[in-house]
Amino acid sequence: MLEAYKKQFLSPKVQFIVISEKGDILDSDDVLFPFKKEKNIIHCHPFFESVIPLLNHTENSLSFSCVHIGEKICDINCKTFRDQDPLIIIHDLTDHYQSLQTVTQKRNETVIESEILTLHNTYLQEKEAFKRTFIANFSHEIRNPLTGVFSFTEMLEKTSLSDEQYDLVEVVKALCQDLNIMINDILDLSKIEVGKFAVKNEIFNFTELLETTDFIYGTKARQKKLQFRMHVDKKLPKYIEGDKTRIKQVLTNVIENAIKFTEEGHIDLYVKLNHKRANKVNIQFEITDTGIGIPKKHINDIFTSFTQVHKDNKYSGTGLGLTIVKNLVTLMQGEIAVESEPGKGTSIKFNLRLKFPINYKEPQKKDRDDNKVLFNPKKKHNILLVEDNKISQIIVLKILSSQGAFYLDIAENGQQAMERVEETQYDLILLDIRLPDVTGYELAPVIRSLPEKKYAKIPIVALSGSLMGDNKTKYKKSAMNDVLQKPFQEQQLLKTLHKFLK
Amino acid sequence: MTASKKIVLLGHFGVGKTSLVRRFVEDTFSDNYKVTIGVHILKKEVKLPENQINLIIWDIEGSEDITRTRSSYLLGSHGFIYVFDTTRKSTYENLAADLEHIRSNYNDVPVLVVGNKSDLVTRAHLRENKQHFSLAQYFSSAKTGENVETLFEDLTKKLIE
Numbered sequence: 052m053l054e055a056y057k058k059q060f061l062s063p064k065v066q067f068i069v070i071s072e073k074g075d076i077l078d079s080d081d082v083l084f085p086f087k088k089e090k091n092i093i094h095c096h097p098f099f100e101s102v103i104p105l106l107n108h109t110e111n112s113l114s115f116s117c118v119h120i121g122e123k124i125c126d127i128n129c130k131t132f133r134d135q136d137p138l139i140i141i142h143d144l145t146d147h148y149q150s151l152q153t154v155t156q157k158r159n160e161t162v163i164e165s166e167i168l169t170l171h172n173t174y175l176q177e178k179e180a181f182k183r184t185f186i187a188n189f190s191h192e193i194r195n196p197l198t199g200v201f202s203f204t205e206m207l208e209k210t211s212l213s214d215e216q217y218d219l220v221e222v223v224k225a226l227c228q229d230l231n232i233m234i235n236d237i238l239d240l241s242k243i244e245v246g247k248f249a250v251k252n253e254i255f256n257f258t259e260l261l262e263t264t265d266f267i268y269g270t271k272a273r274q275k276k277l278q279f280r281m282h283v284d285k286k287l288p289k290y291i292e293g294d295k296t297r298i299k300q301v302l303t304n305v306i307e308n309a310i311k312f313t314e315e316g317h318i319d320l321y322v323k324l325n326h327k328r329a330n331k332v333n334i335q336f337e338i339t340d341t342g343i344g345i346p347k348k349h350i351n352d353i354f355t356s357f358t359q360v361h362k363d364n365k366y367s368g369t370g371l372g373l374t375i376v377k378n379l380v381t382l383m384q385g386e387i388a389v390e391s392e393p394g395k396g397t398s399i400k401f402n403l404r405l406k407f408p409i410n411y412k413e414p415q416k417k418d419r420d421d422n423k424v425l426f427n428p429k430k431k432h433n434i435l436l437v438e439d440n441k442i443s444q445i446i447v448l449k450i451l452s453s454q455g456a457f458y459l460d461i462a463e464n465g466q467q468a469m470e471r472v473e474e475t476q477y478d479l480i481l482l483d484i485r486l487p488d489v490t491g492y493e494l495a496p497v498i499r500s501l502p503e504k505k506y507a508k509i510p511i512v513a514l515s516g517s518l519m520g521d522n523k524t525k526y527k528k529s530a531m532n533d534v535l536q537k538p539f540q541e542q543q544l545l546k547t548l549h550k551f552l553k
Numbered sequence: 554m555t556a557s558k559k560i561v562l563l564g565h566f567g568v569g570k571t572s573l574v575r576r577f578v579e580d581t582f583s584d585n586y587k588v589t590i591g592v593h594i595l596k597k598e599v600k601l602p603e604n605q606i607n608l609i610i611w612d613i614e615g616s617e618d619i620t621r622t623r624s625s626y627l628l629g630s631h632g633f634i635y636v637f638d639t640t641r642k643s644t645y646e647n648l649a650a651d652l653e654h655i656r657s658n659y660n661d662v663p664v665l666v667v668g669n670k671s672d673l674v675t676r677a678h679l680r681e682n683k684q685h686f687s688l689a690q691y692f693s694s695a696k697t698g699e700n701v702e703t704l705f706e707d708l709t710k711k712l713i714e
Contacts, residue, residue: 097596101559105629115625117591117614124591125703148590156588159615162569163586166641 068092068139074103077136083123083143092139096120099139102129106137111224117148122149136172138329153230179244186241194516197234198538199442201227205541206449231538236371243378250294250382254408257291261300261322268306268318275310278317288332290413292406297379302336305399309340316341325402330409335402344393353389376401384405424545426456432552433475435460437468438483438514443537447481450541465497467487472498473507479510479551482531491515492529499530510551514539555598558712563622563655564636565644566615567634569669572637572695574612577705582645582696589614589624592626599709606709617643617705619651632663632708639668639678639692645685663711667704 061277066083070076070092079087084096093100098118105113112130120127126142204224212220242248265281272279291298302320309318318340325333345353354377380387380401387401426432434457436447444461451457460475462468465488480498484491495511513526513534526534535547562570571589575581578597598605612627619656637645637690648666655664655681671692679686686692692698 096594097609098594100557100596100607101594101611103630112630113625117622119591119593152588152590155590155614159588160586161565163641164641168644170640501588 058204064143064449066141066143068137068141072101072107073138074099082142083125083141084120098127102127106131108365118143118183140491145173156174159450183241186237190516192236192516193234194537195440195443195539197200198231198446201231201538202446202449204540217226223299227538233371236375237377240371240378243375243382248378250297250379252292253295254290254292254411255295256289258289260295264299264302264306264320268310268320268464271307271310271475275313277310277313277315279310280317280319282321283318284323286327287322287334288327288407290408290411291332291334291384293403297383297412298403298541301376301379301401302338305336305338305401308372309338309342309397309399313340330406332405333402334405335400337398337400337437339396339398341396344395344397345391346393347391350389350391354387424542424549426454426485426545426549426552428455429457431456431458432478433458433460434479434481434548435462435468435471435475435477437462437465437491438479439487440483443514447544449542453541454545463487465494468494469497472501476505477509479512479548481512481514481535484513484515491531492525495530511541512551513549555605555607557609557714558631558709559609559611560632560634560708561613561627561630562613562634562636563613563619563651564615565617565638565641567641568615568636568638568644569643569695570615570634570636571612573634573667573669573693573701573704574602574610576698576701578610579599580698582698584696597705599706601706601710601713604713606713608705608709609613619654627659630659630662631712632706633665634704635664635666636669637667637689639670639674639682642682643655645682648685648688663708665690665704665708665711667700670694670696672697 064083066086068076068079068086074090074092076086076089081087084095089095093103098115098120102113102115106129107128109131112128114129115127118125118127120141122145123143124145126144128140128142130138131142132138166218199225204220204227208217208220208224214227239248261281261283265279306318306320319338321335321339323335323337325335327333345484353373355374377387380403384404385402386401389397389399391397405427434451436444438444438447438461448459448461451459460471460477461495462471464486468480468482470485471477482491482495488495491513495513498506498509498511500506510533511531513531514537515534516537532551533547535543562574564570566588567586571587571593573594574584574595575583578595589612591614595610595612597608597610599608611626611630615624616622635648635655636654638646645668645709652664652666653664666689668686668689668691672694679692691700691704692702695701
């Protein structure tokens, strides 16, 4: 029985061939391949053509695994003997190798796919990095002229103007602010995308924020003959610990959108307490409108960058607002959802997980005029401005000259700055980050490392066109005391100077 | 009598060794990847102006580690073609070390280095990977046939020098 099985399954899988040293076929059982009909084995398959010449140099045997001969996959053993003709034994292991091939195929395909994905990912990352650098550079370039327009408009506003001229100046100022908001939106989004966006945690008057929102959007809505209604839960804490600017930014973006896309009816803002435990508070915001609504198929697109669901020219915008909203809400550990019905309106609902201070003492309000910084003209301060941009130079010059309390020197590059610093004792240095020959990050430590002690303590304030990828820590690490982001307003510059010169 | 020369194609799996051989021997190409296990041996007559050579081409299974290639496959080789995939870094990042291994074990055997799938990469990619790609003598595409004939013929010329 066993012999019968062996005959059936084993024997047909092995072929024996006896050859001469030159490869002439002396005998073959032709179990697998009909080699006997050929005179020399090298004519049977190119495998033998390359192996036969090696036999003369082989002492015992040569073994080859997994050789494809015709349709079969075989192990081939070539044996040489001292006093006998060489023997070739071919084992047909096709079934075994085919199953191995299936496994290897799957394994290799997976590896190749993952490598291609990695490559694709790297390519996308490089593209993204290029985009971010481009945005950072572009925003820097655009901020300089914008700073100029903004500051000169502020100066123009203070001159004697007719009512018509004053109104026109106000329009220019408002447009500048819009442009500034757009640039900030682009920068915010870039920072969020690279994970360099941090939310602050400061105690602020939440009730006041809501009241201001009510006032601003009540007015804006009335201008469009709409109604803005606010419904605030009385159980909400007055003071909240969180990022006031970003919460305001989220509310502003969503409400502005609601007003933009509503032609008649009302916009409602509901602010509810979801729950409060210990010093933690979960607040839900819901903004509903009676506007044009969003078709169901576009609902998910509204949070995608540069996507505008309503492409009508009537509704301008960059398509970044709601993308930033979604990202900010996520950063504040919240969730956002939207429901809409075309022709009936939209409802955007989000919640924020915040903290609130327990037993918080309300700070006393300062007189408004206290906020305005004024320098005493009797005490003069030596300031060095290191800035190559002419417009920025004039702006700083104009702002400082309005106080009558400063001597201003200007250096246009790193080399000039070093010469000035060595010649004169300055009370403060305003240092542009991008100079033609050196960066502010490089120059500040060089000034600090000058041998005289006075340089170690001199306040250095960076002037930056973009805070892209940077934060105050980076400036501090570069031995700078503070940073002013362009475009800055007159009071921002004066307040910063006052901080270090009082 | 026409002389026979054994050449072996080396390189990682999926770099297109089989496709290069198919293009050279049969002038065919398929986009479907089918893994090679063991070795396929094909033969092609190469006619040079003064000689005629039978190239016996050993198209062996790819390996990420050249030191683990079955030595029996390389026995008696007259020439090597080392193939890498220009789109997959893992197939060329150890190129220098792999070549060093071949040269130290098969001192007199000529080696041609080929970057395959050149139809899929940009000039910028070639520039960015100059450090690795400078070791390649040819950039080929089994798909378009670019440089395939040339590289086999040039190796054949080297074999009879």
